[in-house]
Amino acid sequence: MFDVNNIRKDFPILSRTVNGNPLVYFDNAATSQTPNQVIEVIADYYRNYNSNIHRGVHTLSQEATDAYEAARNKIKTHFNAAKAHEIILTSGTTHSINIVASGYSEILKEGDELIVSAMEHHSNIVPWQMLCERTGAILKVIPMIQSGVLEMNVFEALLSKKTKLVFVNHVSNALGTVNPIAEIITKAHSVGAKVLIDGAQASPHLKADVQALDIDYYVTSAHKLCGPTGVGMLYGKEELLNTLPPYQGGGEMIAEVTFEKTTYADLPHKFEAGTPNIAGGIAFGAALDYMNGIGFDTIAAYEHELLEYATTKLKEIEGLKIYGEAPQKTAVVSFNINEIHPYDIGSILDKLGIAVRTGHHCAQPVMDFYKIPGTVRASFSFYNTKEEIDLMIIALNRAIQMLQ
Amino acid sequence: MSIQDIQEEIIEEFAMFDDWMQRYEYMIELGKSLPLIDEQFKTDDNIIKGCQSKVWVHAELNSDQLEFTADSDAIITKGIIAILIRTFSNQHPKDILAADTAFIDQIGLKEHLSPTRANGLVSMIKQIKMYAIAFQTQLK
Numbered sequence: 001m002f003d004v005n006n007i008r009k010d011f012p013i014l015s016r017t018v019n020g021n022p023l024v025y026f027d028n029a030a031t032s033q034t035p036n037q038v039i040e041v042i043a044d045y046y047r048n049y050n051s052n053i054h055r056g057v058h059t060l061s062q063e064a065t066d067a068y069e070a071a072r073n074k075i076k077t078h079f080n081a082a083k084a085h086e087i088i089l090t091s092g093t094t095h096s097i098n099i100v101a102s103g104y105s106e107i108l109k110e111g112d113e114l115i116v117s118a119m120e121h122h123s124n125i126v127p128w129q130m131l132c133e134r135t136g137a138i139l140k141v142i143p144m145i146q147s148g149v150l151e152m153n154v155f156e157a158l159l160s161k162k163t164k165l166v167f168v169n170h171v172s173n174a175l176g177t178v179n180p181i182a183e184i185i186t187k188a189h190s191v192g193a194k195v196l197i198d199g200a201q202a203s204p205h206l207k208a209d210v211q212a213l214d215i216d217y218y219v220t221s222a223h224k225l226c227g228p229t230g231v232g233m234l235y236g237k238e239e240l241l242n243t244l245p246p247y248q249g250g251g252e253m254i255a256e257v258t259f260e261k262t263t264y265a266d267l268p269h270k271f272e273a274g275t276p277n278i279a280g281g282i283a284f285g286a287a288l289d290y291m292n293g294i295g296f297d298t299i300a301a302y303e304h305e306l307l308e309y310a311t312t313k314l315k316e317i318e319g320l321k322i323y324g325e326a327p328q329k330t331a332v333v334s335f336n337i338n339e340i341h342p343y344d345i346g347s348i349l350d351k352l353g354i355a356v357r358t359g360h361h362c363a364q365p366v367m368d369f370y371k372i373p374g375t376v377r378a379s380f381s382f383y384n385t386k387e388e389i390d391l392m393i394i395a396l397n398r399a400i401q402m403l404q
Numbered sequence: 405m406s407i408q409d410i411q412e413e414i415i416e417e418f419a420m421f422d423d424w425m426q427r428y429e430y431m432i433e434l435g436k437s438l439p440l441i442d443e444q445f446k447t448d449d450n451i452i453k454g455c456q457s458k459v460w461v462h463a464e465l466n467s468d469q470l471e472f473t474a475d476s477d478a479i480i481t482k483g484i485i486a487i488l489i490r491t492f493s494n495q496h497p498k499d500i501l502a503a504d505t506a507f508i509d510q511i512g513l514k515e516h517l518s519p520t521r522a523n524g525l526v527s528m529i530k531q532i533k534m535y536a537i538a539f540q541t542q543l544k
Contacts, residue, residue: 019424341478343456343523347516348480351424359456373477374456402429403479 021353071285103244110136170202175324176332227287231280
């Protein structure tokens with residue numbers, strides 16, 4: 001049975017105070033909190049078997065390598081990849097996207113087309129813009145409607161034999177929209193285009209089965225799903241990763257080095273130059289264990305309850321406008337109240353111990369679409385409660401009083 | 405009044421309040437008295453884009469003193485600008501260059517001058533100092 005009060009005991013940070021008030025943490029879409037089970041795994045690594053992996057003959061190195069590769073296997077199983085070496089451990093989503101974008105600069109020709117959605121995070125726009133500058137490829141955009149839903153008929157019209165890559169987030173960070181990735185993938189594949197799905201916002205809330213969805217590339221960060229910062233993954237189909245050139249040169253990614261020629265290591269090492277974030281990788285696996293222990297269906301159902309509750313309560317506030325009202329949403333509410341600046345609301349809420357995100361959420365095109373400078377964004381996790389939402393509503397009313 | 409004197413005066417004013425809400429309400433009130441930047445200067449050149457809020461600032465030289473006008477799209481940011489400008493405006497460029505903003509800590513608003521807030525205030529102070537350097541050269 002899911003009992004949020006028991007779950008909360010796993011997260012030591014949830015019992016601290018901020019500015020004299022109990023912390024209410026509603027910035028989960030930016031980063032999630034870390035349970036003891038994951039913190040202990042990190043501490044255990046440094047206390048007991050810290051050493052460099054993949055090349056030591058000594059026991060510690062073997063233990064660290066085993067733990068690191070076991071984590072890779074957990075990630076593989078979680079996303080249902082066919083092979084463990086299709087999981088590249090990276091420093092996070094941004095790094096993962098850059099590996100693919102950089103690789104495509106040797107594949108694309110002038111006049112090739114890439115398609116992006118109107119609701120992307122900057123990290124899923126800028127690397128591709130840089131790629132277009134390098135190659136002469138053209139970037140096209142799938143527009144969205146007011147509710148924050150992509151215009152799929154326009155997407156279809158944009159697709160052609162020239163389309164080489166489509167990159168869309170599974171879930172929008174600014175709006176919470178769950179995008180129809182199955183349909184996007186099928187349609188993109190029908191013209192021979194490959195698809196990269198940015199799963200940073202989706203993976204804390206729902207499981208993506210990369211084989212069932214026939215995903216070409218899937219990327220995410222561990223810190224969004226109860227893991228540490230500085231580690232993430234790039235899933236890619238084996239045959240695709242084999243055609244991509246390496247991103248960084250260095251140790252670990254080579255098979256043989258002479259001054260005349262270096263041959264690269266096989267997957268996944270080809271993309272894992274240098275000493276990786278070993279403790280982070282192991283903890284990534286522990287975070288997936290933790291979340292799977294609770295169960296993603298349970299998490300999704302409870303978070304949906306929080307979303308519905310928060311949406312109803314927020315709508316009772318006069319002058320409050322919600323941005324992003326897609327029928328399929330994760331537990332994210334982006335809003336503004338009358339003409340009050342999000343920064344002002346965020347500052348008052350912080351004084352009351354409530355952490356929300358304010359600003360453009362690294363998605364300026366989304367803000368431009370709604371012609372607003374930014375929003376206040378409350379994003380919920382399975383360790384949040386309805387009581388905390390009530391505290392936010394009280395705080396918002398206080399902020400309105402002060403600011404209007 | 406010297407910058408130092410004005411800052412001490414502000415510290416005294418804020419010492420009257422016993423909680424943050426009163427301080428914030430007073431700061432918001434002060435924001436309303438901010439000498440607003442003339443619309444003609446509210447240009448992209450004068451804009452300081454924070455990730456969070458926008459700040460505009462403009463300077464003019466009156467004999468040997470600098471006079472600042474400004475604005476922001478966020479009320480709290482505007483309140484802090486008003487406090488800062490009260491200390492820097494109508495001062496000699498060399499005094500502006502020598503002044504610091506440590507008094508903001510003492511009135512309990514430190515967090516707003518943190519670069520992580522990305523509200524444009526840190527850049528605004530830099531901009532004010534740049535104006536002071538520019539006009540000081542002009543005065544020589």
